[in-house]
Amino acid sequence: MSAIVDLVLGVVTSIGGFVEAGSISTAAQAGSEFSYQLLWAIAAATVMLAMLIEMSGRLSVVSRRSIAAAVRERFGIRFQIVPLSAELVIDLLLLAAEIGGAAIAVKLLTGIHWPWWIVPIGFMIWLVLWYCGFGVIEYGIGLLGLITLSFVVSAYALHPEPSTLLPGFVPSMPEHDSVRYAFLAVSILGATVSPYLLNFYSSGTIEEQMREPELWVNRTTAYLGMCFGGVVSMGVLVTSAIVLAPQHILADSYEQAALMFVPVFHQWSVALFATALGIGCFGAAVELSLNAGYVGAQVFGWSWGANRPRRDAARFSAAFTLVLVAATCIALIGFDPLRLTLISVALTVVIMPLIVLPFLVLMNDPKYVAQHRSGAIGNTVLALLTVLGCVLAVIVIPLEILGG
Amino acid sequence: MLAVTSMAQRLKHAAALIGVTVMLLPLVGCASESATLKEHAQKLRSLRATAVSVSEAWSAGDVSETFARLTLEQAFELVQKERAAIAPTAQDLANPPAAALARDSDDLERQIAALVRRIETTNAGTGSNRPRLTDAHASIQERP
Amino acid sequence: MEGVLDLARDIEDKQVLDRHGREIGRVDRVILELRADGARVVALEVGPAVLAARVSSGLGRWAAGLEKALGIDRGRPLRIPLAEIIDLQPHIRIDREFAHTPAATVEQSLRRWLPRLPGAA
Numbered sequence: 012m013s014a015i016v017d018l019v020l021g022v023v024t025s026i027g028g029f030v031e032a033g034s035i036s037t038a039a040q041a042g043s044e045f046s047y048q049l050l051w052a053i054a055a056a057t058v059m060l061a062m063l064i065e066m067s068g069r070l071s072v073v074s075r076r077s078i079a080a081a082v083r084e085r086f087g088i089r090f091q092i093v094p095l096s097a098e099l100v101i102d103l104l105l106l107a108a109e110i111g112g113a114a115i116a117v118k119l120l121t122g123i124h125w126p127w128w129i130v131p132i133g134f135m136i137w138l139v140l141w142y143c144g145f146g147v148i149e150y151g152i153g154l155l156g157l158i159t160l161s162f163v164v165s166a167y168a169l170h171p172e173p174s175t176l177l178p179g180f181v182p183s184m185p186e187h188d189s190v191r192y193a194f195l196a197v198s199i200l201g202a203t204v205s206p207y208l209l210n211f212y213s214s215g216t217i218e219e220q221m222r223e224p225e226l227w228v229n230r231t232t233a234y235l236g237m238c239f240g241g242v243v244s245m246g247v248l249v250t251s252a253i254v255l256a257p258q259h260i261l262a263d264s265y266e267q268a269a270l271m272f273v274p275v276f277h278q279w280s281v282a283l284f285a286t287a288l289g290i291g292c293f294g295a296a297v298e299l300s301l302n303a304g305y306v307g308a309q310v311f312g313w314s315w316g317a318n319r320p321r322r323d324a325a326r327f328s329a330a331f332t333l334v335l336v337a338a339t340c341i342a343l344i345g346f347d348p349l350r351l352t353l354i355s356v357a358l359t360v361v362i363m364p365l366i367v368l369p370f371l372v373l374m375n376d377p378k379y380v381a382q383h384r385s386g387a388i389g390n391t392v393l394a395l396l397t398v399l400g401c402v403l404a405v406i407v408i409p410l411e412i413l414g415g
Numbered sequence: 416m417l418a419v420t421s422m423a424q425r426l427k428h429a430a431a432l433i434g435v436t437v438m439l440l441p442l443v444g445c446a447s448e449s450a451t452l453k454e455h456a457q458k459l460r461s462l463r464a465t466a467v468s469v470s471e472a473w474s475a476g477d478v479s480e481t482f483a484r485l486t487l488e489q490a491f492e493l494v495q496k497e498r499a500a501i502a503p504t505a506q507d508l509a510n511p512p513a514a515a516l517a518r519d520s521d522d523l524e525r526q527i528a529a530l531v532r533r534i535e536t537t538n539a540g541t542g543s544n545r546p547r548l549t550d551a552h553a554s555i556q557e558r559p
Numbered sequence: 560m561e562g563v564l565d566l567a568r569d570i571e572d573k574q575v576l577d578r579h580g581r582e583i584g585r586v587d588r589v590i591l592e593l594r595a596d597g598a599r600v601v602a603l604e605v606g607p608a609v610l611a612a613r614v615s616s617g618l619g620r621w622a623a624g625l626e627k628a629l630g631i632d633r634g635r636p637l638r639i640p641l642a643e644i645i646d647l648q649p650h651i652r653i654d655r656e657f658a659h660t661p662a663a664t665v666e667q668s669l670r671r672w673l674p675r676l677p678g679a680a
Binding site (some may be wrong): 075080084085087088089092234308310312313314315322325326328329343378 | 567568571572573574575581582583584585587601605609610613614649666667670
Binding site (some may be wrong): 102258260264269270361 | 530
């Protein structure tokens with residue numbers, strides 16, 4: 012019974028916690044510029060994420076180590092310092108973008124200029140991290156995040172034609188701006204397969220003390236939860252494609268993106284969009300900050316845990332506090348949060364090979380996964396992802412410059 | 416002798432290649448310049464459509480005066496940025512397509528400013544009492 | 560302890576726990592003693608300066624300087640003789656209390672700030 016409850020909660024919170032600044036901005040832009048043509052990118056990225064999440068959960072349940080800890084032990088600090096440093100920089104930028112996204116959401120509701128909300132939102136994130144245990148953070152954010160299902164409701168209510176929608180799931184050449192199309196496809200991948208999600212999920216299975224007999228819960232949560240979450244992202248794209256694209260409105264700002272809700276939700280449109288954006292960004296910011304504490308503690312061997320009194324894990328608490336303060340300062344500089352989001356997701360793609368490659372080794376090392384090694388399919392997918400990651404890492408920066 | 420002849424041939428080929436490249440460079444420059452202007456035109460079209468959409472939504476009572484005003488003000492700022500990027504120098508403005516686009520953006524700025532003024536000064540009330548800004552929309556529509 | 564160990568795989572970078580299972584840090588360096596009949600592991604070391612030195616010697620010197628400047632260099636790096644090792648699997652457990660290791664210095668310093676913040680248990 013408890014396993015069923017865990018499963019339901021896990022799937023529900025995966026749906027609610029899926030969309031945030033990166034997925035909303037990339038899906039909205041993709042829909043407004045290329046209609047349904049990039050649905051395949053969201054579908055492919057979601058499947059990749061589901062596989063990686065399942066693997067990270069399996070690794071941590073069997074080895075009782077998070078990904079960060081396993082990489083340190085298996086590869087040593089000389090290897091890990093490179094992806095670790097890169098991930099820290101990218102997570103700082105992404106955290107700043109999420110704080111900015113939440114601030115814009117509050118601006119949409121109140122009319123008060125968004126930079127004024129940066130410090131209060133940063134402080135609220137810290138309060139949640141300080142006072143709440145893992146369960147409250149994970150399930151609270153996930154349940155509140157179910158408001159993002161409004162994107163799915165909107166897409167459904169707009170009655171997309173299946174004959175025009177379904178071809179979007181097959182990659183096709185765009186009629187215009189192929190460089191921009193390629194950039195958005197790669198950005199969708201970067202926004203969906205965020206490295207922080209993998210360690211956060213693996214740390215979560217340790218926090219929740221998931222055991223080997225419950226690996227089926229991990230598998231089901233990963234696939235069902237991520238796939239349903241991907242549907243929310245598709246809801247953003249489809250709504251944007253139906254509402255914004257015919258009017259030639261490019262979703263270059265969150266204010267323009269908010270207009271996508273008007274035909275379905277009328278006088279509730281802005282409030283609903285802002286709430287969905289705000290909760291999505293706030294939740295992602297909490298997870299990013301907490302993950303910074305996890306990674307620092309796990310790599311350096313400190314005590315850690317959101318369920319532990321903060322005094323007992325002072326370095327872990329200091330780590331997430333420092334990262335949150337640094338990201339808040341970056342957000343205060345005043346970069347446009349949407350632009351910052353797109354830069355962060357592009358940089359995520361650059362380091363993707365360094366994130367995926369260790370998986371290829373760890374998921375085949377019996378010391379870490381015992382008899383639960385990846386099979387031929389899993390290894391083939393990981394190998395393909397590594398190769399794809401290397402190719403994308405090389406082309407993403409030129410794409411950002413030319414099409415971003 | 417054979418080596419000297421082949422060196423001369425190589426030099427000739429190199430000179431021809433350089434000459435063709437020099438001739439083609441202005442065309443490449445023009446192509447990227449026209450691609451940039453096309454991008455600016457798309458942005459302006461988007462901002463124009465945003466202004467129309469948000470003011471229609473305001474008229475219908477679907478968005479608040481605050482949101483409408485903020486979105487229009489943001490669109491105004493973005494149009495100003497586009498205008499600055501379209502023709503930053505007198506030389507750029509001498510280019511007819513750039514000059515036409517610069518005029519469009521100037522017109523759009525004035526039209527958005529007029530929309531903001533109309534929304535601010537109208538006694539808003541509820542959605543059904545808000546005036547339709549059809550005359551403002553007509554002026555803001557794209558020129559063929 | 561008997562058996563064959565891979566120093567890189569089984570010792571270096573492994574989690575170190577105190578006798579009660581409290582996290583101390585990770586093995587950042589293995590100290591070997593060179594003898595006529597071969598090399599022998601004599602101790603393990605835990606410490607940020609030692610860890611930094613593995614990445615680059617310059618970084619190691621900088622980290623050591625920072626520890627000194629902050630006044631937390633006393634007893635660092637933590638040196639663990641082989642005789643203190645209780646267990647090697649699944650983590651390295653040693654016969655010491657966390658509170659009596661220099662790893663606790665930073666925790667205790669940070670804890671001085673925590674009571675000033677509401678909610679810290």
